[in-house]
Amino acid sequence: xxxxxxxxxxxxxxxxxDGTRGYRSYDRAWEIRTPGKAVIACSNDPLLGGDPALxxxxxLLLSSLAACHMLWYLHYASTSGIVVTAYRDxxxxxxxxxxxxxxxxxxxxxxxxxxxxxGTDLGAADAIHERIHDxxxxxRSVNFPIxxxxxxxxx
Numbered sequence: 001x002x003x004x005x006x007x008x009x010x011x012x013x014x015x016x017x018d019g020t021r022g023y024r025s026y027d028r029a030w031e032i033r034t035p036g037k038a039v040i041a042c043s044n045d046p047l048l049g050g051d052p053a054l055x056x057x058x059x060l061l062l063s064s065l066a067a068c069h070m071l072w073y074l075h076y077a078s079t080s081g082i083v084v085t086a087y088r089d090x091x092x093x094x095x096x097x098x099x100x101x102x103x104x105x106x107x108x109x110x111x112x113x114x115x116x117x118x119g120t121d122l123g124a125a126d127a128i129h130e131r132i133h134d135x136x137x138x139x140r141s142v143n144f145p146i147x148x149x150x151x152x153x154x155x
Contacts (some may be wrong), residue, residue, distance in 0.1 A: 009033040029054070058093060062108060065146065066091040069110055069139040076128045083117035084154060110148040118154045126150060
């Protein structure tokens with residue numbers, strides 16, 4: 001095994017002048033700053049006072065999971081001779097919040113819509129999904145089940 005290090009900077013940007021003097025006196029706004037990359041403005045989940053127009057940690061986790069799945073799918077498709085011309089996913093994460101406010105993901109459903117070249121064996125294209133959980137860094141790191149409901153088109 002080889003270890004990898006990943007890093008970023010998370011910076012709170014929601015101080016309205018009084019810091020956290022009161023629960024409603026500050027914004028739940030923050031930024032992801034990764035050297036040499038675009039800054040990503042974020043907020044908290046709107047259920048917890050965040051800005052609904054900005055990504056929140058739950059959005060980012062679900063998006064990371066779907067992106068990792070997509071990139072491995074494209075890799076396996078390429079090495080299997082399956083030509084993918086478009087890939088779009090609309091994943092859904094199901095979570096719960098306990099009485100004390102602690103939350104967690106219960107499960108995630110990936111819903112990729114994949115366009116493949118005419119004549120593609122759709123059974124072989126679909127079978128790729130079963131291989132991904134064994135290699136996807138993000139999927140192997142979460143403690144909730146991940147399923148998929150893929151759809152296909154040719155074009």
